[in-house]
Amino acid sequence: MADGSVTGIAPLLELPSSLRVISLNCWGLKFISKHRHARLVEIGHQLATASPPPSIVGLQECWTQEDYLAIRELTKHVLPYGKFYWSGIFGGGLAILSKWPIEESSMYRYPLNGRPAAFYRGDWYVGKGVACARIRIGPGRKDVVEVFCTHLHAPYEQEPNDSYICHRTAQAWEIAKLMRHAAERGHMVLGLGDFNMIPLSLAYKLIEGHAPVRDIWRIVKPDSALGSAEQAMRMAGGKAVEVPTAEQCLVEHGTTCNSRFNTWRWSKQMKKDLEKGKDSYVDPKTPDLRAKRLDxxxxxxxxxETGNDWRIESVEVGMTMRHPTLKCSLSDHFSIEATLTRASDLGEKKAPTMTSALPVETYDLILAMISTYDKRERLQRRLRIGHFWAEVGISISCFVAVWWSPRNFVAFILMLLSTLGFGAGIIDGLMGFLFVGSELRALREFEIEIKRARERAAQLDMRSSGA
Known part of the structure:
Protein backbone atom coordinates (compact mmCIF):
# COMPACT_ATOMS: atom_id res chain seq x y z
CA MET A 1 0.00 0.00 0.00
CA ALA A 2 1.05 3.62 -0.50
CA ASP A 3 1.52 4.33 3.19
CA GLY A 4 3.44 1.15 3.84
CA SER A 5 0.67 -0.46 5.87
CA VAL A 6 0.58 -4.25 6.02
CA THR A 7 -2.56 -6.23 5.35
CA GLY A 8 -3.35 -9.88 5.93
CA ILE A 9 -2.89 -9.75 9.71
CA ALA A 10 -2.29 -13.15 11.30
CA PRO A 11 -3.71 -13.92 14.78
CA LEU A 12 -1.31 -13.63 17.71
CA LEU A 13 -0.87 -16.77 19.78
CA GLU A 14 1.33 -15.59 22.62
CA LEU A 15 1.91 -12.43 24.65
CA PRO A 16 5.54 -11.21 24.42
CA SER A 17 7.78 -11.21 27.47
CA SER A 18 9.43 -7.87 26.61
CA LEU A 19 8.87 -4.64 24.69
CA ARG A 20 11.61 -2.46 23.20
CA VAL A 21 10.32 1.09 22.63
CA ILE A 22 12.14 3.84 20.71
CA SER A 23 11.21 7.47 20.08
CA LEU A 24 13.25 9.69 17.74
CA ASN A 25 12.94 13.12 16.16
CA CYS A 26 14.51 12.46 12.74
CA TRP A 27 15.00 16.10 11.64
CA GLY A 28 13.72 15.27 8.18
CA LEU A 29 12.55 18.65 6.84
CA LYS A 30 12.47 18.62 3.04
CA PHE A 31 14.81 21.18 1.39
CA ILE A 32 15.99 22.42 4.82
CA SER A 33 17.57 19.53 6.75
CA LYS A 34 21.05 18.79 5.45
CA HIS A 35 21.76 15.24 4.16
CA ARG A 36 18.11 14.46 4.96
CA HIS A 37 17.50 11.31 2.94
CA ALA A 38 20.93 9.78 3.58
CA ARG A 39 20.52 10.29 7.32
CA LEU A 40 17.00 8.84 7.47
CA VAL A 41 18.06 5.81 5.44
CA GLU A 42 20.80 5.23 8.00
CA ILE A 43 18.25 5.64 10.81
CA GLY A 44 16.27 2.86 9.14
CA HIS A 45 19.40 0.71 8.96
CA GLN A 46 20.14 1.26 12.65
CA LEU A 47 16.58 0.32 13.61
CA ALA A 48 16.80 -2.80 11.44
CA THR A 49 20.06 -3.98 13.04
CA ALA A 50 19.52 -2.82 16.63
CA SER A 51 20.07 -5.28 19.44
CA PRO A 52 17.71 -5.90 21.10
CA PRO A 53 15.42 -5.28 18.13
CA PRO A 54 12.74 -2.63 18.56
CA SER A 55 9.10 -3.59 19.08
CA ILE A 56 7.43 -0.17 18.79
CA VAL A 57 8.97 2.94 17.24
CA GLY A 58 7.61 6.49 17.18
CA LEU A 59 9.18 8.91 14.68
CA GLN A 60 8.80 12.67 14.51
CA GLU A 61 9.86 15.02 11.71
CA CYS A 62 9.75 12.21 9.19
CA TRP A 63 8.11 14.51 6.67
CA THR A 64 8.34 12.76 3.33
CA GLN A 65 6.88 9.52 1.98
CA GLU A 66 10.25 8.83 0.35
CA ASP A 67 12.02 8.73 3.72
CA TYR A 68 9.23 6.81 5.45
CA LEU A 69 9.05 4.13 2.78
CA ALA A 70 12.85 3.78 2.79
CA ILE A 71 12.76 3.16 6.54
CA ARG A 72 9.85 0.73 6.13
CA GLU A 73 11.71 -1.24 3.49
CA LEU A 74 14.80 -1.55 5.70
CA THR A 75 12.88 -2.51 8.85
CA LYS A 76 10.11 -4.71 7.45
CA HIS A 77 11.68 -7.90 8.85
CA VAL A 78 11.60 -6.58 12.45
CA LEU A 79 8.80 -4.01 12.20
CA PRO A 80 6.39 -5.41 9.60
CA TYR A 81 3.54 -3.03 10.51
CA GLY A 82 3.58 0.75 10.19
CA LYS A 83 1.58 3.88 9.61
CA PHE A 84 2.54 7.26 8.13
CA TYR A 85 0.18 9.97 9.38
CA TRP A 86 -1.24 12.68 7.13
CA SER A 87 -1.96 16.13 8.51
CA GLY A 88 -1.81 19.84 7.70
CA ILE A 89 -0.58 21.47 4.52
CA PHE A 90 2.92 19.99 4.59
CA GLY A 91 2.29 16.91 6.74
CA GLY A 92 2.66 16.28 10.45
CA GLY A 93 5.93 14.33 10.19
CA LEU A 94 4.68 11.52 12.44
CA ALA A 95 4.99 7.77 11.93
CA ILE A 96 4.58 4.65 14.07
CA LEU A 97 6.27 1.31 13.34
CA SER A 98 5.37 -1.92 15.09
CA LYS A 99 6.33 -5.54 15.43
CA TRP A 100 2.64 -6.38 15.95
CA PRO A 101 -0.56 -5.59 14.06
CA ILE A 102 -2.00 -2.07 14.19
CA GLU A 103 -5.70 -2.71 14.69
CA GLU A 104 -6.77 0.91 14.49
CA SER A 105 -5.15 4.28 13.82
CA SER A 106 -6.15 7.93 13.76
CA MET A 107 -4.60 11.39 13.52
CA TYR A 108 -5.82 13.90 16.09
CA ARG A 109 -4.97 17.51 15.22
CA TYR A 110 -4.43 19.99 18.03
CA PRO A 111 -7.07 22.76 18.20
CA LEU A 112 -4.42 25.32 19.24
CA ASN A 113 -1.40 24.98 16.99
CA GLY A 114 0.59 28.09 16.14
CA ARG A 115 -0.33 30.98 13.87
CA PRO A 116 -0.47 31.20 10.05
CA ALA A 117 1.27 34.59 10.23
CA ALA A 118 4.39 32.82 11.55
CA PHE A 119 5.00 31.08 8.20
CA TYR A 120 8.75 31.14 8.85
CA ARG A 121 8.19 28.78 11.80
CA GLY A 122 5.77 26.40 10.16
CA ASP A 123 4.03 24.87 13.20
CA TRP A 124 0.55 25.86 11.97
CA TYR A 125 1.22 24.66 8.41
CA VAL A 126 2.29 21.14 9.37
CA GLY A 127 -0.88 20.52 11.37
CA LYS A 128 0.74 19.20 14.52
CA GLY A 129 -1.20 16.64 16.48
CA VAL A 130 -1.14 13.12 17.91
CA ALA A 131 -0.59 9.99 15.84
CA CYS A 132 -2.65 7.27 17.54
CA ALA A 133 -2.30 3.52 17.05
CA ARG A 134 -3.98 0.62 18.79
CA ILE A 135 -1.50 -2.27 18.62
CA ARG A 136 -2.42 -5.83 19.49
CA ILE A 137 0.41 -7.64 21.26
CA GLY A 138 -1.41 -10.82 22.34
CA PRO A 139 -4.55 -12.94 21.94
CA GLY A 140 -6.37 -11.65 25.04
CA ARG A 141 -9.10 -8.99 24.87
CA LYS A 142 -6.95 -6.52 26.84
CA ASP A 143 -3.62 -7.49 25.21
CA VAL A 144 -3.47 -4.09 23.54
CA VAL A 145 -1.03 -1.18 23.65
CA GLU A 146 -2.37 2.24 22.73
CA VAL A 147 0.50 4.32 21.33
CA PHE A 148 0.41 8.11 21.07
CA CYS A 149 3.21 9.77 19.11
CA THR A 150 3.44 13.56 19.04
CA HIS A 151 5.57 16.65 18.45
CA LEU A 152 4.43 19.62 20.51
CA HIS A 153 4.76 23.25 19.44
CA ALA A 154 8.36 24.43 19.53
CA PRO A 155 9.46 27.02 22.14
CA TYR A 156 10.95 30.09 20.45
CA GLU A 157 11.64 31.99 23.66
CA GLN A 158 12.44 30.91 27.20
CA GLU A 159 9.51 30.15 29.48
CA PRO A 160 7.59 31.93 30.92
CA ASN A 161 8.10 34.54 28.18
CA ASP A 162 7.40 32.11 25.34
CA SER A 163 4.47 33.51 23.36
CA TYR A 164 3.47 29.95 22.39
CA ILE A 165 3.43 28.51 25.92
CA CYS A 166 -0.38 28.56 25.90
CA HIS A 167 -0.38 26.48 22.69
CA ARG A 168 2.04 23.92 24.09
CA THR A 169 0.13 23.71 27.39
CA ALA A 170 -3.14 23.15 25.54
CA GLN A 171 -1.47 20.46 23.41
CA ALA A 172 -0.15 18.72 26.53
CA TRP A 173 -3.69 18.75 27.89
CA GLU A 174 -5.06 17.18 24.70
CA ILE A 175 -2.57 14.29 24.59
CA ALA A 176 -3.04 13.75 28.33
CA LYS A 177 -6.79 13.34 27.70
CA LEU A 178 -6.14 10.81 24.93
CA MET A 179 -3.82 8.76 27.16
CA ARG A 180 -6.25 9.00 30.05
CA HIS A 181 -9.10 7.70 27.89
CA ALA A 182 -6.91 4.79 26.72
CA ALA A 183 -6.20 3.85 30.33
CA GLU A 184 -9.92 4.08 31.13
CA ARG A 185 -10.52 1.58 28.32
CA GLY A 186 -8.29 -0.80 30.25
CA HIS A 187 -5.30 -0.77 27.89
CA MET A 188 -1.58 -0.31 28.32
CA VAL A 189 -0.48 3.21 27.29
CA LEU A 190 2.68 4.57 25.65
CA GLY A 191 3.20 8.29 24.94
CA LEU A 192 6.18 8.93 22.66
CA GLY A 193 7.64 12.03 21.08
CA ASP A 194 9.44 15.31 21.09
CA PHE A 195 7.38 17.21 23.66
CA ASN A 196 9.52 20.37 23.47
CA MET A 197 9.36 20.70 27.26
CA ILE A 198 11.71 20.07 30.14
CA PRO A 199 10.89 17.74 33.07
CA LEU A 200 8.56 19.21 35.72
CA SER A 201 7.57 22.12 33.47
CA LEU A 202 3.89 23.12 33.41
CA ALA A 203 3.13 20.98 30.33
CA TYR A 204 4.96 18.03 31.91
CA LYS A 205 3.00 18.32 35.16
CA LEU A 206 -0.22 18.54 33.19
CA ILE A 207 0.52 15.26 31.40
CA GLU A 208 1.49 13.31 34.50
CA GLY A 209 -1.28 14.92 36.56
CA HIS A 210 -4.19 14.40 34.18
CA ALA A 211 -3.22 11.03 32.72
CA PRO A 212 -2.15 7.95 34.76
CA VAL A 213 1.21 7.81 32.93
CA ARG A 214 4.73 8.39 34.15
CA ASP A 215 7.96 9.54 32.51
CA ILE A 216 10.09 6.40 32.27
CA TRP A 217 13.38 8.26 32.62
CA ARG A 218 12.44 9.87 35.94
CA ILE A 219 11.05 6.59 37.25
CA VAL A 220 14.51 5.08 36.81
CA LYS A 221 16.53 8.25 37.50
CA PRO A 222 14.41 10.52 39.73
CA ASP A 223 17.33 12.86 40.43
CA SER A 224 18.10 13.60 36.78
CA ALA A 225 18.40 17.22 35.66
CA LEU A 226 15.23 19.19 34.99
CA GLY A 227 16.71 21.28 32.20
CA SER A 228 20.02 22.44 30.82
CA ALA A 229 22.69 23.79 33.17
CA GLU A 230 22.35 27.07 31.27
CA GLN A 231 18.66 27.27 32.25
CA ALA A 232 19.49 26.32 35.84
CA MET A 233 21.98 29.18 36.04
CA ARG A 234 19.39 31.66 34.76
CA MET A 235 16.83 30.46 37.30
CA ALA A 236 19.44 30.72 40.05
CA GLY A 237 20.06 34.35 39.16
CA GLY A 238 23.44 33.68 37.61
CA LYS A 239 24.75 31.81 40.64
CA ALA A 240 27.15 28.96 40.07
CA VAL A 241 25.54 25.55 39.56
CA GLU A 242 27.10 22.16 38.99
CA VAL A 243 27.48 21.65 35.25
CA PRO A 244 27.33 17.98 34.22
CA THR A 245 29.79 16.59 31.72
CA ALA A 246 28.75 15.63 28.21
CA GLU A 247 28.88 11.97 29.26
CA GLN A 248 26.78 12.55 32.39
CA CYS A 249 24.20 14.42 30.33
CA LEU A 250 23.65 11.33 28.19
CA VAL A 251 23.93 8.61 30.82
CA GLU A 252 22.39 10.25 33.89
CA HIS A 253 20.18 13.04 32.62
CA GLY A 254 18.85 11.62 29.36
CA THR A 255 19.63 14.72 27.30
CA THR A 256 18.45 14.15 23.74
CA CYS A 257 18.90 17.70 22.42
CA ASN A 258 21.86 20.13 22.14
CA SER A 259 24.39 17.54 23.27
CA ARG A 260 28.06 18.30 22.66
CA PHE A 261 28.29 14.89 20.99
CA ASN A 262 25.77 15.91 18.32
CA THR A 263 27.56 17.32 15.27
CA TRP A 264 24.60 19.55 14.38
CA ARG A 265 25.30 21.49 17.57
CA TRP A 266 28.95 22.09 16.66
CA SER A 267 30.34 25.47 15.67
CA LYS A 268 30.31 26.53 12.01
CA GLN A 269 34.05 25.94 11.71
CA MET A 270 33.80 22.42 13.17
CA LYS A 271 30.97 21.64 10.74
CA LYS A 272 33.02 22.94 7.81
CA ASP A 273 35.98 20.83 8.91
CA LEU A 274 33.74 17.77 9.15
CA GLU A 275 32.47 18.36 5.61
CA LYS A 276 36.09 18.37 4.47
CA GLY A 277 36.81 15.10 6.28
CA LYS A 278 38.44 16.56 9.39
CA ASP A 279 36.70 15.26 12.51
CA SER A 280 36.73 16.89 15.95
CA TYR A 281 37.18 15.06 19.23
CA VAL A 282 34.64 15.74 21.98
CA ASP A 283 35.98 14.97 25.44
CA PRO A 284 33.24 13.12 27.40
CA LYS A 285 34.43 14.94 30.53
CA THR A 286 33.81 18.39 29.02
CA PRO A 287 31.04 20.33 30.84
CA ASP A 288 27.89 20.57 28.74
CA LEU A 289 25.90 23.73 29.47
CA ARG A 290 23.18 23.50 26.84
CA ALA A 291 22.20 19.82 26.69
CA LYS A 292 18.61 19.14 27.73
CA ARG A 293 15.90 16.49 27.51
CA LEU A 294 12.95 17.21 25.24
CA ASP A 295 12.09 13.63 24.16
CA GLU A 305 -7.08 -4.04 34.09
CA THR A 306 -4.83 -5.87 31.64
CA GLY A 307 -3.56 -8.54 34.03
CA ASN A 308 0.00 -7.87 32.81
CA ASP A 309 2.62 -6.22 35.02
CA TRP A 310 5.19 -4.52 32.82
CA ARG A 311 8.37 -3.34 34.53
CA ILE A 312 11.15 -1.08 33.29
CA GLU A 313 14.29 -3.10 32.61
CA SER A 314 16.33 -0.25 31.12
CA VAL A 315 16.15 3.22 29.62
CA GLU A 316 18.88 5.06 27.75
CA VAL A 317 19.68 7.65 25.14
CA GLY A 318 20.29 6.04 21.74
CA MET A 319 21.06 6.85 18.09
CA THR A 320 24.27 8.61 19.13
CA MET A 321 26.28 6.98 16.35
CA ARG A 322 27.41 8.90 13.24
CA HIS A 323 26.57 8.34 9.60
CA PRO A 324 29.22 5.87 8.31
CA THR A 325 30.32 8.03 5.34
CA LEU A 326 29.07 11.56 6.06
CA LYS A 327 30.34 11.35 9.67
CA CYS A 328 27.51 13.61 10.87
CA SER A 329 24.99 12.74 13.59
CA LEU A 330 21.89 10.96 12.31
CA SER A 331 19.60 13.74 13.57
CA ASP A 332 19.79 16.92 15.62
CA HIS A 333 18.15 14.86 18.41
CA PHE A 334 19.18 11.58 19.96
CA SER A 335 16.57 8.89 20.63
CA ILE A 336 15.07 7.81 23.92
CA GLU A 337 14.91 4.01 24.23
CA ALA A 338 13.33 1.79 26.87
CA THR A 339 12.95 -1.94 27.46
CA LEU A 340 9.91 -3.22 29.37
CA THR A 341 9.65 -6.77 30.67
CA ARG A 342 6.53 -8.64 31.71
CA ALA A 343 6.51 -9.96 35.28
CA SER A 344 4.97 -13.30 36.15
CA ASP A 345 2.77 -11.88 38.92
CA LEU A 346 1.05 -8.59 39.68
CA GLY A 347 2.32 -8.29 43.22
CA GLU A 348 0.78 -5.29 45.02
CA LYS A 349 -0.36 -3.46 41.89
CA LYS A 350 -3.23 -1.03 42.34
CA ALA A 351 -5.57 0.43 39.76
CA PRO A 352 -4.32 3.77 38.39
CA THR A 353 -6.11 6.80 39.76
CA MET A 354 -8.35 8.56 37.26
CA THR A 355 -8.90 11.62 39.44
CA SER A 356 -6.84 14.77 39.05
CA ALA A 357 -3.48 14.73 40.82
CA LEU A 358 -2.84 18.43 40.15
CA PRO A 359 -3.21 21.10 42.83
CA VAL A 360 -5.81 23.83 42.39
CA GLU A 361 -3.00 26.41 42.07
CA THR A 362 -1.79 24.75 38.87
CA TYR A 363 -5.20 25.17 37.27
CA ASP A 364 -5.27 28.79 38.43
CA LEU A 365 -1.92 29.33 36.73
CA ILE A 366 -3.24 27.85 33.47
CA LEU A 367 -6.40 29.96 33.65
CA ALA A 368 -4.32 33.10 34.16
CA MET A 369 -2.21 32.10 31.14
CA ILE A 370 -5.36 31.59 29.05
CA SER A 371 -6.70 34.99 30.11
CA THR A 372 -3.44 36.72 29.13
CA TYR A 373 -3.33 34.97 25.78
CA ASP A 374 -7.01 35.71 25.14
CA LYS A 375 -6.34 39.44 25.59
CA ARG A 376 -3.37 39.23 23.24
CA GLU A 377 -5.37 37.52 20.51
CA ARG A 378 -8.32 39.90 20.82
CA LEU A 379 -5.91 42.80 20.39
CA GLN A 380 -4.37 41.04 17.40
CA ARG A 381 -7.82 40.59 15.87
CA ARG A 382 -8.64 44.29 16.27
CA LEU A 383 -5.30 45.29 14.75
CA ARG A 384 -5.64 42.92 11.79
CA ILE A 385 -9.23 43.88 11.05
CA GLY A 386 -8.30 47.55 11.48
CA HIS A 387 -5.44 47.06 9.02
CA PHE A 388 -7.85 45.48 6.53
CA TRP A 389 -10.27 48.43 6.64
CA ALA A 390 -7.38 50.91 6.51
CA GLU A 391 -6.06 49.23 3.36
CA VAL A 392 -9.55 49.33 1.81
CA GLY A 393 -9.59 53.08 2.39
CA ILE A 394 -6.04 53.52 1.07
CA SER A 395 -6.83 51.44 -2.01
CA ILE A 396 -9.91 53.50 -2.82
CA SER A 397 -7.92 56.69 -2.28
CA CYS A 398 -5.22 55.49 -4.68
CA PHE A 399 -7.81 54.72 -7.37
CA VAL A 400 -9.30 58.17 -6.96
CA ALA A 401 -5.84 59.77 -7.05
CA VAL A 402 -5.12 58.06 -10.36
CA TRP A 403 -7.77 60.28 -11.99
CA TRP A 404 -5.76 63.36 -11.04
CA SER A 405 -2.34 61.89 -11.74
CA PRO A 406 -0.17 64.28 -13.82
CA ARG A 407 2.13 61.48 -15.08
CA ASN A 408 1.75 57.84 -16.07
CA PHE A 409 4.55 56.70 -13.74
CA VAL A 410 2.74 58.34 -10.80
CA ALA A 411 -0.43 56.47 -11.74
CA PHE A 412 1.60 53.25 -11.94
CA ILE A 413 3.07 53.81 -8.45
CA LEU A 414 -0.39 54.53 -7.02
CA MET A 415 -1.82 51.36 -8.61
CA LEU A 416 1.12 49.30 -7.34
CA LEU A 417 0.74 50.64 -3.80
CA SER A 418 -3.00 49.99 -3.95
CA THR A 419 -2.53 46.39 -5.15
CA LEU A 420 0.22 45.45 -2.68
CA GLY A 421 -1.44 47.18 0.25
CA PHE A 422 -4.87 45.70 -0.47
CA GLY A 423 -3.31 42.21 -0.82
CA ALA A 424 -1.65 42.57 2.60
CA GLY A 425 -4.91 43.89 4.01
CA ILE A 426 -6.88 40.92 2.68
CA ILE A 427 -4.43 38.48 4.29
CA ASP A 428 -4.65 40.29 7.63
CA GLY A 429 -8.43 40.50 7.26
CA LEU A 430 -8.73 36.77 6.66
CA MET A 431 -6.59 36.05 9.73
CA GLY A 432 -8.50 38.58 11.83
CA PHE A 433 -12.01 37.55 10.75
CA LEU A 434 -11.43 33.79 10.39
CA PHE A 435 -8.28 32.42 12.03
CA VAL A 436 -8.23 34.47 15.24
CA GLY A 437 -11.92 33.84 15.73
CA SER A 438 -11.35 30.10 15.37
CA GLU A 439 -8.42 30.24 17.77
CA LEU A 440 -10.44 32.17 20.38
CA ARG A 441 -13.16 29.51 20.23
CA ALA A 442 -10.60 26.73 20.72
CA LEU A 443 -9.13 28.75 23.59
CA ARG A 444 -12.59 29.07 25.12
CA GLU A 445 -13.07 25.29 24.99
CA PHE A 446 -9.69 24.78 26.67
CA GLU A 447 -10.65 27.28 29.37
CA ILE A 448 -13.95 25.51 30.08
CA GLU A 449 -12.20 22.14 30.42
CA ILE A 450 -9.59 23.58 32.80
CA LYS A 451 -12.32 25.21 34.91
CA ARG A 452 -14.11 21.88 35.21
CA ALA A 453 -10.88 20.14 36.16
CA ARG A 454 -10.24 22.87 38.74
CA GLU A 455 -13.70 22.30 40.24
CA ARG A 456 -13.00 18.58 40.56
CA ALA A 457 -9.62 19.28 42.17
CA ALA A 458 -11.22 21.72 44.63
CA GLN A 459 -13.88 19.16 45.55
CA LEU A 460 -11.20 16.52 46.14
CA ASP A 461 -9.28 18.94 48.36
CA MET A 462 -12.42 19.61 50.40
CA ARG A 463 -13.12 15.91 50.82
CA SER A 464 -9.55 15.16 51.85
CA SER A 465 -9.47 18.06 54.33
CA GLY A 466 -12.88 16.99 55.71
CA ALA A 467 -11.62 13.44 56.14
Missing part, protein backbone atom coordinates in the same frame (compact mmCIF):
# COMPACT_ATOMS: atom_id res chain seq x y z
CA UNK A 296 10.06 11.25 26.32
CA UNK A 297 8.48 7.86 26.74
CA UNK A 298 5.44 8.09 29.03
CA UNK A 299 4.12 4.76 30.24
CA UNK A 300 1.23 3.14 32.11
CA UNK A 301 0.87 -0.64 32.13
CA UNK A 302 -2.65 -0.56 33.65
CA UNK A 303 -1.78 -3.91 35.21
CA UNK A 304 -4.97 -4.37 37.24
Missing amino acids: YVFFADNAV
